[in-house]
Amino acid sequence: MPRRSPELALGFTARRRTRRPLHRAVPRTPTGRPFVFAHRGSSVAEPEHTLAAYVRAIEEGADGLECDVRLTRDGQLVCVHDRRLNRVSNGRGLVSTSTLAELAELDFGSWHPGPGDEDDELVYDRDPAGRIRVLTLDNLLAAVHDAGRPLRLLIETKHPNRYGPAVEDRVVNALRRYGLHDPQPGHQVRAAIMSFSPLAIRRVGRLAPRLPTVMLLELLPAGLRGGRLPFGAGIGGPGIRLLRAHPEIARRLHDRGHHVYVWTVNEPADLDLVIELGVEGIITDRPGFVGRRLDQLGLPRA
Numbered sequence: 001m002p003r004r005s006p007e008l009a010l011g012f013t014a015r016r017r018t019r020r021p022l023h024r025a026v027p028r029t030p031t032g033r034p035f036v037f038a039h040r041g042s043s044v045a046e047p048e049h050t051l052a053a054y055v056r057a058i059e060e061g062a063d064g065l066e067c068d069v070r071l072t073r074d075g076q077l078v079c080v081h082d083r084r085l086n087r088v089s090n091g092r093g094l095v096s097t098s099t100l101a102e103l104a105e106l107d108f109g110s111w112h113p114g115p116g117d118e119d120d121e122l123v124y125d126r127d128p129a130g131r132i133r134v135l136t137l138d139n140l141l142a143a144v145h146d147a148g149r150p151l152r153l154l155i156e157t158k159h160p161n162r163y164g165p166a167v168e169d170r171v172v173n174a175l176r177r178y179g180l181h182d183p184q185p186g187h188q189v190r191a192a193i194m195s196f197s198p199l200a201i202r203r204v205g206r207l208a209p210r211l212p213t214v215m216l217l218e219l220l221p222a223g224l225r226g227g228r229l230p231f232g233a234g235i236g237g238p239g240i241r242l243l244r245a246h247p248e249i250a251r252r253l254h255d256r257g258h259h260v261y262v263w264t265v266n267e268p269a270d271l272d273l274v275i276e277l278g279v280e281g282i283i284t285d286r287p288g289f290v291g292r293r294l295d296q297l298g299l300p301r302a
Helices: 008-017 051-059 137-146 166-177 198-207 240-245 248-255 268-276 287-296
Strands: 035-039 064-071 151-157 189-195 213-217 235-238 259-262 281-284
Touching: 035 051, 035 151, 035 287, 051 064, 051 137, 064 137, 064 166, 137 151, 137 166, 151 166, 166 189, 166 198, 189 198, 198 213, 235 240, 235 248, 240 248, 240 268, 248 259, 268 287, 281 287
Parallel strands: 035 064, 035 281, 064 151, 151 189, 189 213, 213 235, 235 259, 259 281
Antiparallel strands: none
């Protein structure tokens, strides 16, 4: 999960100037079971942000998928967490100064040990040289639609970045091509945009007023002590370390009518905590494990 933006303090100071209603929260499942979101896909088993990681997460029964997006030099949205390429590929330098064609020459999977053997039933998006390709947001959206079942998609925009508000513009335009910018009853696929930046949340509210937004939280800002999120965000997204230290955050957000999506929940004790706190969404690198644990606790799928 990405780092906190320095715009955070500004956003919580500025929240008193907005009158945007809290109408963009996402309901929890009808059974009360929290949604399970695969963080960068099933990213323990497969290389993060690759098509194989997301296909595995879908097969493991995840309710939704989470991704980070960055803009390339030629204006393409790619699913990459870090600013730099070093950790998740065999390349070097910045995502933002690379073109999509240059990223396509890199291998985004060989660094990951994986589960041992490849699953023949999974889709590994390799080029003719055997390299695992960078995943674009468009290709991820296509995979979500092709899954043929209800799925939710959390898209995080990264700030600060070289291209500023252009990231939200491009993301909303991509969602608009799939009809996901304006949620409607009966839609199988639903999207939300997340950010640590309150200004990014405000931009999304202007571009797509009905699109749910998640205000990510790594530290406890003074403005949250009353439980209110800035700029009409309907969902609070505290990190698990913050929630361990301040479990009362969940109650305060719920009291204000917000839902709570927690990242990144991988350990049994943390899973027990967030279930006890009644959160609506669990973001995890291990969607199969979390889903099985919820089954064991008698929380039925919707």
